[in-house]
Structure formats: structure tokens, C-alpha cells
Amino acid sequence: MDLDTSKISFTECKPMKTKEGTGSMGNSIGIRYEGKALLVEYPKMVTPFGVGTNTDMNNKNNVTGYNLALSLDREYENDPVYQKACELDEFFIDAIAQNAATWGLDDADRNDVAGKDERGKGGLWRRLLKWSMKKNETTNKKEYLEYPPRLELKLTAQIQGQPGSQSATFSTNFFDERGRPIKPVTNDNAGDVCPKFSEVQAIVSWNRLSQGSAYGVTFKPIAKQLRVYPREQLPNEWQGSGDGEDEDDIELGESEGFGEVSQPTDVPVPEEDVGYTEDEPVAAAPAPARPVRRVIRARPAAP
Numbered sequence: 001m002d003l004d005t006s007k008i009s010f011t012e013c014k015p016m017k018t019k020e021g022t023g024s025m026g027n028s029i030g031i032r033y034e035g036k037a038l039l040v041e042y043p044k045m046v047t048p049f050g051v052g053t054n055t056d057m058n059n060k061n062n063v064t065g066y067n068l069a070l071s072l073d074r075e076y077e078n079d080p081v082y083q084k085a086c087e088l089d090e091f092f093i094d095a096i097a098q099n100a101a102t103w104g105l106d107d108a109d110r111n112d113v114a115g116k117d118e119r120g121k122g123g124l125w126r127r128l129l130k131w132s133m134k135k136n137e138t139t140n141k142k143e144y145l146e147y148p149p150r151l152e153l154k155l156t157a158q159i160q161g162q163p164g165s166q167s168a169t170f171s172t173n174f175f176d177e178r179g180r181p182i183k184p185v186t187n188d189n190a191g192d193v194c195p196k197f198s199e200v201q202a203i204v205s206w207n208r209l210s211q212g213s214a215y216g217v218t219f220k221p222i223a224k225q226l227r228v229y230p231r232e233q234l235p236n237e238w239q240g241s242g243d244g245e246d247e248d249d250i251e252l253g254e255s256e257g258f259g260e261v262s263q264p265t266d267v268p269v270p271e272e273d274v275g276y277t278e279d280e281p282v283a284a285a286p287a288p289a290r291p292v293r294r295v296i297r298a299r300p301a302a303p
Contacts, residue, residue: 003084005091007034013103016210026212027104033206040221042151042202043081044229045070050198051155051190062163066155066170066190068223069130070200072148082149085128092209093125096217104211113216119144124216153204153223157187175227182228199229 011030031038048071056062076082096103097110105113108124115123119131121142129149133142156171168187174194175181185193194200203225211217 003033003040003088005088008032008038008091009035010095010099010209013099013211026210029099029103029209029211031206031208038206039224040204040206042070042200042204044199044201045072045081045151047071047194047198047200048150048196050194050196056163059163063159063166063168063187065159066157066168066187068153068155068194068200068202068226069150070153070202071150074148076148081151082129085149085151089120089125089127089129092128092217092219093123096125096209103217105217126216126218128219152220153202154220155223172223173225175225177227177229179227194226194228195230197231199231201227201229 009032011032013027013029016025016028047068049069052067052069053063054065054067056064072079072082093110093114096105097108097113100106100108100113105124113124115121115125119129120127128151130152131149132145132147134145135141136143157168158171159166159168161167166187170185170190172185173181174183174185182193202223205222205224206219207222209217209219
């Protein structure tokens with residue numbers, strides 16, 4: 001794995017202003033790799049939900065952003081991506097605990113940051129690995145569901161209009177399976193460009209941590225480029241031979257039919273809560289067979 005945690009550093013903690021510039025939204029801590037901005041390539045992974053929508057907590061008709069979840073396989077314990085993500089989570093937990101006082105977390109210790117269990121429940125660090133949970137109606141407590149973990153990406157888009165009638169044009173660059181740019185991608189066609197259960201290879205910006213008093217420290221990797229390998233599906237029209245009216249019935253033996261048909265079982269259930277680049281889009285290189293995430297480019301940070 002090319003991503004060496006000893007080469008990761010952080011910039012000075014700075015307050016984040018509201019859009020109106022009249023108040024603070026918490027703090028921002030920049031991420032650097034060998035002193036430069038960091039781009040990371042994610043391997044080809046399945047997106048169970050396709051392009052997701054973020055909405056205002058107080059107004060579900062108000063779209064505030066878009067996201068993409070990438071699911072690990074059911075046998076994730078042996079996946080290098082899972083192992084590296086666990087290592088990175090531990091690295092960030094240590095860094096946050098060591099800098100708690102200067103990052104706005106007062107006297108929080110490592111246990112406060114890490115959470116109540118190995119998956120980070122109740123912790124001040126919102127892990128890279130996300131786990132599906134559901135409230136138990138009997139105990140009224142959230143419990144983990146039996147789905148593999150996932151990684152979440154932020155998609156950038158220019159959103160216009162009023163709640164209920166908004167439109168969006170994505171700044172994140174999309175490419176087809178052959179590496180050809182797809183433009184424009186909007187909220188109207190995003191579901192066709194990146195359908196549910198597609199495989200996606202991503203080039204992602206790891207730019208900063210965000211700290212707020214209400215939610216601890218979060219990290220939202222920003223997708224710069226997405227190469228989509230859509231799930232193959234039959235069109236709605238019948239693709240078989242004949243019209244079915246004059247064909248003879250054929251009795252099938254026990255082993256001659258289609259067999260059992262089942263829906264995918266490795267699909268996580270989404271939680272309720274879950275920039276713009278002016279560079280010309282370039283074709284992303286084909287992903288090697290199930291590599292871990294790696295640093296693909298480190299460019300000088302903007303002054």
C-alpha cells in the first residue's frame with residue numbers, strides 16, 4: 001500500500017464560516033501528504049445505492065448535496081481495503097486525541113474519540129468505514145445489521161432552484177467503462193449514468209477534517225473522477241425468441257430449469273443521516289485486480 005500514514009500531516013486548525021459569513025460552523029483541519037494536497041485512487045467497488053441525495057434535516061425537499069457509497073464484499077475481513085481503512089481509522093483516532101485541545105475538543109481523551117466499540121459507536125471520530133444500523137423497536141437502541149461496511153464519497157454539484165424544484169449539474173467528472181467522459185451529468189440522468197449495483201473506480205481528494213461541537217470530527221472524501229462500470233441489465237422489451245403463442249410446452253427435469261433466483265444479500269441499508277475542478281477530464285487508468293487504495297498524485301497545495 002502506497003499510502004504511508006507517517007507521511008500524513010495536518011495544517012493549522014481554522015474556523016469554518018457559514019455561507020452568510022456571520023457565524024462559525026466549527027473548525028477545519030487540512031490534510032497533507034508529504035506537505036502536498038492528496039489524491040487517492042479507490043479500486044473498483046460496488047455502489048449498492050447509486051448516486052444518493054443529502055437533504056436538509058428540517059426540510060426533506062431541500063437537497064443540500066449528493067453522495068456515493070462503495071460497499072466492501074461480505075468477506076471483508078481479508079480485504080486489503082478493509083485492513084487499510086482500519087489502520088487509517090486508528091491513525092486518525094490517535095491524531096485527534098493528541099490534538100484535542102487545539103482542535104476544539106477540549107479535554108477529550110482517546111476513549112472519547114474511539115467510541116464504545118471497535119466500530120466507533122458513540123465516538124467523536126466518525127470512521128472511514130461506515131456500518132449499517134437500525135433501531136430495535138423493543139429495546140429502542142440502535143443495533144448493527146449483518147451487512148458489510150462501506151466507504152462514502154461526497155459528490156460536488158452546482159444546485160439551483162427552490163426546494164421541491166431544484167436542479168443540479170455535477171462538477172464531479174464521470175467516465176464510462178472505456179474511460180470516455182460523460183457530460184453533462186445532472187440530477188435527471190445521474191441514475192442512468194451510475195445505476196444501483198454498478199462498479200465504480202474513483203479518484204478522490206482527501207482535503208480536510210471537519211470538527212463541530214455537535215458531531216465530533218468528520219472526514220468527507222470528495223470524488224473528483226468516477227469511472228462507472230454499469231450493472232448489465234435487460235431492457236424492458238422481451239429479448240427471447242418467438243411470441244410464445246404457438247410454441248410447444250416442454251417438461252423440464254429437476255436440473256433443467258433456471259434454478260433459484262435470489263436478490264443480492266450483501267446490500268447495506270442506508271442510514272438516515274448519513275469544489276469544483278477546472279481541470280480537463282482525463283481517462284482514469286484501469287484498476288488492477290482488487291488493489292488497496294493508493295496515492296496516485298500529490299500536487300502542490302494552493303497558497
